[in-house]
Amino acid sequence: MVSRRTGPGRDDVLEGTMDRLDQLEAQSIYILREAFNRIDNIAMLWSLGKDSNVMIWLSRKAFFGNIPFPVAHLDTGLEFDETYEFREKYSKEWGLKLIADPCPPIETIDPSLPPNSRLAARKTAGVKECVAKYGFNGIIAGIRRDEQSMRAKERVFSPRGADGQWDFRDQPPEFWDQYKTDYPEGTHLRIHPLLHWTELDIWRYIKREEIPLVPLYFAKDGKRFRSLGEKGITFPIDSNASTIDEIIAELETIRTEERAGRAMDHDSEDAFERLRADGYM
Numbered sequence: 001m002v003s004r005r006t007g008p009g010r011d012d013v014l015e016g017t018m019d020r021l022d023q024l025e026a027q028s029i030y031i032l033r034e035a036f037n038r039i040d041n042i043a044m045l046w047s048l049g050k051d052s053n054v055m056i057w058l059s060r061k062a063f064f065g066n067i068p069f070p071v072a073h074l075d076t077g078l079e080f081d082e083t084y085e086f087r088e089k090y091s092k093e094w095g096l097k098l099i100a101d102p103c104p105p106i107e108t109i110d111p112s113l114p115p116n117s118r119l120a121a122r123k124t125a126g127v128k129e130c131v132a133k134y135g136f137n138g139i140i141a142g143i144r145r146d147e148q149s150m151r152a153k154e155r156v157f158s159p160r161g162a163d164g165q166w167d168f169r170d171q172p173p174e175f176w177d178q179y180k181t182d183y184p185e186g187t188h189l190r191i192h193p194l195l196h197w198t199e200l201d202i203w204r205y206i207k208r209e210e211i212p213l214v215p216l217y218f219a220k221d222g223k224r225f226r227s228l229g230e231k232g233i234t235f236p237i238d239s240n241a242s243t244i245d246e247i248i249a250e251l252e253t254i255r256t257e258e259r260a261g262r263a264m265d266h267d268s269e270d271a272f273e274r275l276r277a278d279g280y281m
Contacts, residue, residue, distance in 0.1 A: 038181040042138040074126035078230035
């Protein structure tokens with residue numbers, strides 16, 4: 001059983017009683033099924049954070065408890081201990097086809113990047129290696145438009161260059177949720193089933209579905225992580241929110257950016273844009 005809740009039924013749709021979370025869930029499940037149906041050999045990125053755990057949960061619903069494609073954790077070796085513990089427990093409990101290959105070492109990364117962005121770019125290189133090694137034609141990623149201004153330009157089905165580069169000026173229109181999935185052979189796609197969700201939507205859905213999370217999201221000694229990344233470039237925020245209800249209440253009032261604890265987001269102005277253009281999630 002994936003959840004106590006099975007999502008909206010036909011009668012809900014006909015009667016127009018679907019709430020926002022029902023609508024987002026239905027849309028994301030549709031995107032996941034379209035990706036699996038239309039694109040040969042796909043994988044999902046699993047950062048082990050709140051967004052990708054929601055994405056895993058939605059995928060289990062979409063495919064009746066059994067995710068039919070591999071789930072890749074791009075491992076820098078710098079995750080928090082709690083994150084690795086979560087991966088080991090839930091990759092088994094959820095029956096995931098886990099790929100946990102190490103990312104390339106820092107010495108192989110562009111030295112012209114600022115230090116924090118250079119460390120984060122190891123995951124960009126990790127995606128490229130993963131795609132080349134396993135021959136994936138599509139990668140499902142859990143980004144959201146409200147996270148960062150560059151991500152607001154993304155598409156749900158986003159074509160990439162041969163080396164994973166993203167050109168935001170050359171993206172297909174997606175009017176009325178009509179997605180282009182028919183591309184010439186050899187085109188690599190990124191699929192973003194959470195693009196329309198907000199941070200508050202994610203937390204409200206986690207509460208409704210009782211989705212497990214890495215405990216670092218919950219306050220301890222006046223600190224909690226709002227966004228999870230690697231040691232040394234991800235830092236907690238001041239917070240006393242130790243339950244999901246308290247986190248939701250906190251998010252309804254604060255105005256700081258979600259990624260305020262990500263050191264790479266405070267590097268040079270174009271650092272994140274360079275990472276995204278080169279294939280960063």
